[in-house]
Amino acid sequence: MSLKTVLILLGLALATIFALVCVLLTRERSPRTCQHLPPEQEETEDGQSLVFADLTAEEMSQVVRYLQGHLGVPLVEASRAEPSENCIAWLDVQVPAKAEVLRFLDSGGARPPREALAVLYFGKQPEPNITELVVGPLPRPAYHRDVTVRKYGGKVPYHRRAVTGREYAEINALIHRELRKAPLFLTACCESDGTDLVTLTTAPRGFKSGDRLTWFVLFHNVAGTGYYLSPVGLEVLVDHGDLHVSRWQLRKIFYNGRYFASTGDLEQEFVAGALEVVRLKQPQADAVLGSMKPRRPPGPPGPLQFEPQGPRYSVRNNHVTFQGWSFAFGMNPNTGPRLFDIRYRGERIVYELSLQEALALYGSNSPGGMSTRYLDGSFGIGRFAYELVRGLDCPYTATYVDRHYLAETDTPKTNQNSLCIFEHDSALPLRRHFSDSQSFYYGGLRKNVLVIRAISTLINYDYIWDFLFHATGAVEVRVHATGYISSSFLHGRGTDYGNRVGPHTLGTMHIHHIHYKVDLDVDGQLNSLESQDMEYEFVKDPWSAQSTIERPHLRRERLEKEDEAAFPLNVPLPRYLSFVSPNPNKWGHPRSYRIQVISFAGKHLPTNSSMERSVSWGRYQLAVTRRKEEEPTSTSIYNQNDPWTPTVAFADFINNETITNEDLVAWITVGFLHVPHAEDIPNTVTVGNSVGFFLRPYNYFSEDPSVDSADSVYFSSEQEAGACGDNPLACLSSAATCAPRLPPFHFGGFLNL
DSSP, X not given: OOHHXXXXXXXXXXXXXXXXXXXXXXXXXXXXXXXXXXXXXXXXXXXXXXXXXXXXXXXXXXXXXXXXXXXXXXXOOTTTOOTTSEEEEEEEEEOXXXXXXXXXXXXXXXXXXXXXXXXXXXXSSSSOEEEEEEEESSSSOOEEEEOHHHHHSSOEEGGGSOOOHHHHHHHHHHHHHHHTTXXXXXXXXXXXXXXXXXXXXXXXXXXXXXXXXXXXXXXXXXXXXXXXXXXXXXXXXXXXXXXXXXXXXXXXXXXXXXXESOHHHHHHHHHTTOSOOOOOOOOOTTTOTTBOOOXXXXXXXXXXXXXXXXXXXXXXXXXXXXXXXXXXXXXXXXXXXXXXXXXXXXXXXXXXXXXEEEEEEEOOSSHXXXXXXXXXXXXXXXXXXXXXXXXXXXXXXXXXXXXXXXXXXXXXXXXXXXXXXXXXXXXXXXXXXXEEESEEEEEEXXXXXXXXXXXXXXXXXXXXEEEEEOTTSOEEEEEEEEEOOOXXXXXXXXGGGEEEEETTEEEEOEEEXXXXXXXXOTTSSOXXXXXXXXXXXXXXXXXXXXXXXXXXXXXXXXXXXXXXGEXXXXXXXXXXXXXXEEEEOTTSSEEEEEEEEEOBOOOOOOTTSTXXXXXXXXXXXXXXXXXXXXXXXXXXXXXXXXXXXXXXXXXXXXXXOXXXXXXXXXXXXXXXXXXXXXXXXXXXXXXXXXEEEEEEEESSSSSXXXXXXXXXXXXXXXXXXXXXXXXGGGGHHHHGGGOOOOOOOOOOTTTTO
């Protein structure tokens, strides 16, 4: 090898080494692409949100021990208690009065004492009743006070209590004992001895206060499928109002359009050949209507959303922060998800945002279906928010949070991973513009939102509860309905009440109406309500006065009384309806938040119905009232089993008080009519089955606050769009190498059933 060749190779080697050193030095100076960001720092929270926190499992246990030792009456665990005994029904946190909380949060006042609300069923008393006690202070209780009369104006009658698991078990045992009296009929109608038939409760239970008579609908049960789609045509009316289980009895039997006094009478009619029987085959698991088992082998995985540098939000205890947003979250065991102290850029927008009730009201030509008006809060919207399935119910990499509850037991239960929090890329621009005139540029911002979600399974239906926080300062509330439809046995003119969806299955029409409480505090507690809408005015054109122009103009109106602010269901709302502050923005307009309702609600129950007052919140798609501590909720879980004398009637809240410069609450109803059809088999899909509302800033700011987002994109024709330093989108190719190491899939949601 010549000296010249050696020198050339040596030079090339030195150049290569120099280039590598430069690259390495450059990499050391620039941030590592996959380095996780520190969680978003909480500015002033310092544990203050714990004033709203749900009870911990330990606090629940302490309350139970206190009650067992300080009431002077025997308490039986609710899972074993007979109606004639005393038990602890459920516990929840007692949220302090708003004035106390705000003194603590905003003015440096003392932290309010932490207390629990305990609900007890006192069946072993001369006058059985439901009693509500506030127990405190936590974590070491030392006192309790009875708040029942103060809250409800008197004692709560015992018949209004929810049906417990023990009560359902006793009812099922009674039904199956009675079914054994009709063996020939059961063999003919259902290829059954009765043991493989399951019951579905209806509600309410009777026709007048004090009744506890419930229709139960019977279905074929096939393991691993939704029995709700396999009715056998048999329904039974059970009287379970007596405190002594031995006195309960079947009052009526319904089969295929006919009513009978007892199962013995039903059997007699069948044996005599006087009963028309529809002979059903025992359904097979591979052919049953309700099977959700996959029909194809797994295909390639779909898209996966992940955060290249870790979550951009922070969750600490019950407190969440995200890009200017902060709020506290919780779960009422009955009414479900609730949020408190929602702030944007440090300013409180909403003091309380909480689900109040979910009504499902059915039609049918069978007694069970036609009498069903489920008020799901009485069953337990929060209690039955089970573990979420990672990667399907929520993104795989979401943050999952456990929830604790105590209901019908003396031992706290945990629904693991039953609430999720995640940032969601909506695959849609929040805003964008491509300029093709005068100057050439592109500007935009992705629509990323923070989502907090829970999903409740209430017998057959699954409700997906979403709360979304946008970069614009808007809050979105949304509910999707899925799960199984409820059905009746198809007979007679059944299709007047729905569609046939199987050989003998009628998908029964029903409405879903959902109610929310929104305690807005827009730039302070004192707000007014303003509507804005459009009118056309006809004017001569001002430049020639020879032609007429139809000119839209804005009609503004301050609504001064509660009666003016109660907007009936299915009547058009003003297109703009806002909570307004006395204070102006930079441009002189009142700082406001607009309420925008997205709903397709069915018709409300007629007001002359004997039970309408129990759901009178459903009269209104929106009602605004003055906030009162004595009106904390729009309904009561006790309304389900006595809707004829409701414990809480929302209609009484609206009494024409002034709503100008007051602390106001918006009560919002959303919903839809559902007429089940073939495509609801096996399950109702979420597509098209979502409703909700927005809380949107309206002149609250001086400009769209999302302009400050670090995610904003802008490049012009004079820039290199592919330069990572100028365009964040150009950095995504390297970020894609940061796919996270996913935790192994695990699901423990069946453990607490």
